[in-house]
Amino acid sequence: MSEVLAPAPAPVSSSAPVGTARKVAKIALIGNPNSGKSSLFNHLTGLNQKVGNFPGVTVDKKTGITHLTPSLKAQVIDLPGTYSLYPKSLDEKVIIDLLHDKKGESYPDVLVITADASNLKRNLLLFTQLADLKIPAVLALNMMDVAEKHGVKIDLAELQQELGVPVIPVNARNGSGIAALKIVLSEQVEPPRSSFYEIPDDLLVMVRQIRYYFELSNDYLALHYAHQYSKLSFLSEDDKEYIGDLVKKYGFKSNTLQAAETISRYTSINTLLLDAMRVTKAENNEQFSNKVDQVLTHKVFGYLIFFGVLFLMFQAIFAWASYPMDLIDGGVASLNAWIHTLAEGPLVDLLTEGVLAGLGGVLIFIPQIALLFAFIAILEETGYMARVTFLMDKIMRKFGLNGKSVVPLISGVACAVPAIMATRTIESWKDRLITIFVTPLMSCSARLPIYAIMIGLVVPEKYFLGFLSLQGLVLMALYLIGFVAAIVSAAILKWVLKTKERSYFIMEFPTYKMPRWKNVGLTIVEKSKAFVFQAGKVILAISVILWVMSTYGPGNSIEQAEARATAELTTLNLEEADAEAHVAGQKLEASYAGKFGKFIEPAIRPLGYDWKVGIALLTSFAAREVFVGTISTIYSVGDAENEATVKEKLMAQKDASGQPFFTPARAFSLLIFYVFAMQCMSTLAVVYRETKGWKWPILQLVYMTGLAYVSAFIVFRLFS
Amino acid sequence: MQAQQKSVRDLKIGESGEIASLSDPEMALKLLEMGCIPGVMVKLNSRAPLGDPITIIVNDYTLSLRLDEAATILLKA
Numbered sequence: 001m002s003e004v005l006a007p008a009p010a011p012v013s014s015s016a017p018v019g020t021a022r023k024v025a026k027i028a029l030i031g032n033p034n035s036g037k038s039s040l041f042n043h044l045t046g047l048n049q050k051v052g053n054f055p056g057v058t059v060d061k062k063t064g065i066t067h068l069t070p071s072l073k074a075q076v077i078d079l080p081g082t083y084s085l086y087p088k089s090l091d092e093k094v095i096i097d098l099l100h101d102k103k104g105e106s107y108p109d110v111l112v113i114t115a116d117a118s119n120l121k122r123n124l125l126l127f128t129q130l131a132d133l134k135i136p137a138v139l140a141l142n143m144m145d146v147a148e149k150h151g152v153k154i155d156l157a158e159l160q161q162e163l164g165v166p167v168i169p170v171n172a173r174n175g176s177g178i179a180a181l182k183i184v185l186s187e188q189v190e191p192p193r194s195s196f197y198e199i200p201d202d203l204l205v206m207v208r209q210i211r212y213y214f215e216l217s218n219d220y221l222a223l224h225y226a227h228q229y230s231k232l233s234f235l236s237e238d239d240k241e242y243i244g245d246l247v248k249k250y251g252f253k254s255n256t257l258q259a260a261e262t263i264s265r266y267t268s269i270n271t272l273l274l275d276a277m278r279v280t281k282a283e284n285n286e287q288f289s290n291k292v293d294q295v296l297t298h299k300v301f302g303y304l305i306f307f308g309v310l311f312l313m314f315q316a317i318f319a320w321a322s323y324p325m326d327l328i329d330g331g332v333a334s335l336n337a338w339i340h341t342l343a344e345g346p347l348v349d350l351l352t353e354g355v356l357a358g359l360g361g362v363l364i365f366i367p368q369i370a371l372l373f374a375f376i377a378i379l380e381e382t383g384y385m386a387r388v389t390f391l392m393d394k395i396m397r398k399f400g401l402n403g404k405s406v407v408p409l410i411s412g413v414a415c416a417v418p419a420i421m422a423t424r425t426i427e428s429w430k431d432r433l434i435t436i437f438v439t440p441l442m443s444c445s446a447r448l449p450i451y452a453i454m455i456g457l458v459v460p461e462k463y464f465l466g467f468l469s470l471q472g473l474v475l476m477a478l479y480l481i482g483f484v485a486a487i488v489s490a491a492i493l494k495w496v497l498k499t500k501e502r503s504y505f506i507m508e509f510p511t512y513k514m515p516r517w518k519n520v521g522l523t524i525v526e527k528s529k530a531f532v533f534q535a536g537k538v539i540l541a542i543s544v545i546l547w548v549m550s551t552y553g554p555g556n557s558i559e560q561a562e563a564r565a566t567a568e569l570t571t572l573n574l575e576e577a578d579a580e581a582h583v584a585g586q587k588l589e590a591s592y593a594g595k596f597g598k599f600i601e602p603a604i605r606p607l608g609y610d611w612k613v614g615i616a617l618l619t620s621f622a623a624r625e626v627f628v629g630t631i632s633t634i635y636s637v638g639d640a641e642n643e644a645t646v647k648e649k650l651m652a653q654k655d656a657s658g659q660p661f662f663t664p665a666r667a668f669s670l671l672i673f674y675v676f677a678m679q680c681m682s683t684l685a686v687v688y689r690e691t692k693g694w695k696w697p698i699l700q701l702v703y704m705t706g707l708a709y710v711s712a713f714i715v716f717r718l719f720s
Numbered sequence: 721m722q723a724q725q726k727s728v729r730d731l732k733i734g735e736s737g738e739i740a741s742l743s744d745p746e747m748a749l750k751l752l753e754m755g756c757i758p759g760v761m762v763k764l765n766s767r768a769p770l771g772d773p774i775t776i777i778v779n780d781y782t783l784s785l786r787l788d789e790a791a792t793i794l795l796k797a
Contacts, residue, residue, distance in 0.1 A: 259749055262752040262757075504750050507784055509784040
């Protein structure tokens with residue numbers, strides 16, 4: 001509060017706070033990308049944030065509660081960053097849906113418009129559009145310090161006079177000015193007094209018809225209805241037809257008029273800034289950023305550094321994350337063991353093996369998500385992410401991907417779940433969708449145990465040239481096959497997917513900045529919460545279903561199997577661990593999962609699999625590495641932790657004619673199956689959450705399973 | 721012919737030009753919003769290592785765009 005207060009706010013008509021005394025006022029934050037909007041949101045709301053959905057689209061709706069005064073609360077909603085009120089992307093569309101629908105439940109009482117003072121001209125374009133809508137507004141002028149360094153001097157009193165709204169200088173980095181902003185917001189905020197664009201006379205007849213028909217409060221809003229009626233989801237079909245007919249009747253040329261409006265607004269802005277802004281230095285100092293860019297976007301060093309960063313990220317989610325993950329794993333296991341010491345019974349089993357194990361399966365992803373998003377937030381905050389896109393755009397575009405797709409794709413080698421969440425940084429919906437779709441084809445760490453067991457079974461431990469391990473080469477080939485499949489699928493999708501949305505690369509190239517650690521921390525919390533509460537539900541539900549399927553069988557088949565197996569033990573003379581495994585194996589065979597395995601056997605026989613593999617295919621849907629555990633149970637391996645024991649047991653398996661079951665043909669068929677198949681409910685759940693629907697996860701499941709099936713079939717035929 | 725008119729695509733690094741017009745009506749809306757208005761000076765700031773995209777300086781800030789997008793910003797001769 002030592003900060004200089006802004007010139008007196010616009011006239012305060014009464015002591016009444018925003019909105020009526022009863023309901024909580026709604027404040028919407030809006031501004032250009034990189035104008036400090038999100039930082040301001042974080043300052044206002046802290047940890048009181050909630051992530052929901054805008055109806056019908058895949059844009060996160062961040063809302064939070066702020067205390068304007070100790071006794072006055074207000075709801076703050078963070079709108080997507082945009083350069084104008086004419087949306088160019090689906091994300092930006094939610095803004096007009098919200099601001100053009102006065103009866104909408106999220107319609108704001110006040111707008112806080114953020115603007116970057118060091119780039120005022122462009123930032124004011126959006127401001128002038130919003131001001132002409134006549135919604136009560138405050139301008140939060142951010143980055144005055146940067147502007148000053150650039151030799152830009154802003155006369156706040158003059159600016160406030162010209163703009164007709166309270167202008168509050170804030171520093172979203174350190175939070176200064178926020179207190180002043182809150183004081184202004186706690187009082188009555190008036191609609192903007194100035195207008196910045198005059199609607200051409202020849203349009204007024206049509207504009208007024210729309211205005212009166214929809215009972216709109218001003219002409220500019222009516223003009224927007226004429227421009228974007230087809231995009232406004234709250235209008236009924238009849239309403240759209242009404243406007244559509246008018247637009248046709250008056251020969252309304254939307255594109256030309258929009259262009260003319262933008263040019264006219266820039267003219268007004270230039271005029272008003274003549275008085276309110278003085279530039280003392282001719283060259284601004286983007287020199288620092290330019291110097292850094294000479295290294296970071298250099299032909300050689302640029303890529304080297306980028307791959308270094310990727311490697312570090314990969315290390316983090318692959319290696320560093322494993323420590324907290326082991327802790328969670330161990331924690332859930334000991335919690336379960338502890339509960340078992342207290343009580344036993346089917347309900348206790350449901351709680352431990354079903355619910356708690358499923359919960360553990362959700363929590364286990366948090367370390368990877370947190371670490372990956374720590375990196376991504378830092379890359380975004382510093383401005384390096386824009387350089388990544390800059391470096392990679394030309395290559396990735398050939399495959400229908402985006403420069404930013406590199407980060408999710410590489411992260412996918414560790415785990416597809418955080419990787420798919422990382423696609424949020426891709427603005428173009430089509431590029432984002434393609435990246436989401438192909439990322440699970442990258443071989444993730446959960447496939448490694450299966451690769452290791454199967455390769456160990458059938459690939460001899462030979463070396464070429466003394467050091468090139470044959471097993472290692474096969475492993476590498478599997479990773480490469482996955483990568484090639486991802487790239488090729490992306491290229492195919494690029495042609496298949498048709499979108500009305502035109503994708504642009506045109507974007508601000510931000511200067512380098514120090515990351516704001518508060519934003520980094522809040523991003524981590526937000527992403528983890530979103531995963532746990534949105535994808536977590538699905539994962540928990542599926543894991544309980546899978547547990548029930550592998551624990552219960554029709555009628556008393558399980559009890560019978562247990563009795564039979566126990567009886568057999570007396571003649572088998574097994575060691576204790578193997579004896580337990582024998583009983584478990586027999587019980588699994590008798591369960592619904594066992595029935596399922598037998599049921600799908602005809603379908604998987606062409607791939608070389610029997611019903612036992614069928615069970616493992618079902619249970620490993622929970623997570624691919626479960627395959628090894630199930631195979632161990634079904635083949636009665638006592639010590640499933642020991643890879644050598646599992647291998648030995650599997651090698652000893654005979655098929656109907658007495659030959660070894662795991663031939664190279666079968667093993668390679670399984671390997672290829674797991675390279676391609678979408679055997680991961682968590683990935684499906686996170687795709688569901690990121691695309692806000694079941695359409696894409698189901699398509700992905702069908703596509704990947706189909707690809708896996710056909711490829712495994714071909715491989716089995718080739719090798720047998 | 722419009723195709724022969726010089727565009728931002730043809731600038732050399734460090735070279736500036738004055739915007740004459742925008743040739744793609746739909747993309748023009750986006751470019752105008754970003755401040756690429758006829759009469760404004762643009763300077764080619766840098767090229768990505770593979771030649772595309774590029775960054776330009778317009779209205780005192782840096783804007784990145786692809787070459788085919790830059791080709792729609794026509795310059796005064």
